[in-house]
Amino acid sequence: MQEIIRLDHISKTFDNVCVLKDIHATLRKGEILGFLGPSGAGKTTTIKILTGQLFPSSGEAYILGINANQIDETIYEQIGIVTDSSGIYEYLSVEKNLEYFAKILKVEKQRVEDVLHQVGLYEHRKKLAGKLSKGQTQRLILARAVLHKPQVLFLDEPTSGLDPSTALQIHNMLFQLKEEGMAIFLTTHNMEEATKLCDHVALLKEGVIVEYGTPNDICLKYHKVKKYDIRLRDGKQYLLQQNDENVEKINAWLKQDQIETIHSCEPTLESVFFGSDRKKTIMKIFHLPHIITWRNAPVCALFGSCCIIIPVFVIGAVIWKIYFL
């Protein structure tokens, strides 16, 4: 599949503060790549580098085979961008807004009507853009971004603050665009959204990709202890670890048709993300250096014990000498 975006060891520093560190990712035609992370993780900065609004401090970013440092305004004929600041003319109707951009982008008028249907704004086409609800405005911004059928679409938190049904409409639209072969680069805080939409995700934390892969592969990587969450018809609930004894128990319940619901408890992207965050927080609280990992934990424990035992022994010897000798 054609490679649309490549981030090759990208780092970015603002005023001596490194906000992106060695970022590496690829987006292919017809795929959705999600950049996930909390506020300030570096998601928007990545989009700005890819769209030529910022230069990386080191590394190379490629979009449609062109180095992002060398792109000019002609690239905007092939990309669409949806951000908070996407300029919509509030005193023009929905339709006039799109017709205006269609003229700039040299798109035929029929396309405006098609896109209005696609985003579900056809009935609102005569409304002033300034009078649209937040969800409708977001759909208008999306309509404008895909008007010229770009090869790649950048979406910076497209469903942030939207109600679930509007978010669902946008999700369905993204699936449709993906089916048509569009490559979509999505940033979001919403792990559930990313799991549902993305072919690949990068979990970004303080400018570093801490996990990269398909949502499924990332979750399964952390699926160490397999458990079943079972609710019986009599209302009792059990969380059972997978072992021979419990498998027999579950089989017996199944034979007696006692099971109301049964779920395997794979980790979600959210638990993976916040799980690794907890470990980091513990490291920070105790000011433990990063050289301490689970693998060398026994050596660190032995070293830590010596640090306590030796001073206690020395102090004990001194007290013994003073008082008893």
Ligand SMILES: Nc1ncnc2c1ncn2[C@@H]1O[C@H](COP(=O)(O)OP(=O)(O)OP(=O)(O)O)[C@@H](O)[C@H]1O
């Ligand atoms: N032009 C700039 N000058 C200095 N620092 C900047 C600049 N742009 C971004 N930053 C800093 O870089 C870091 C990453 O910002 P960025 O906007 O990429 O985060 P984000 O993950 O998109 O956050 P959010 O989810 O809140 O939009 C932040 O600490 C931000 O303050």
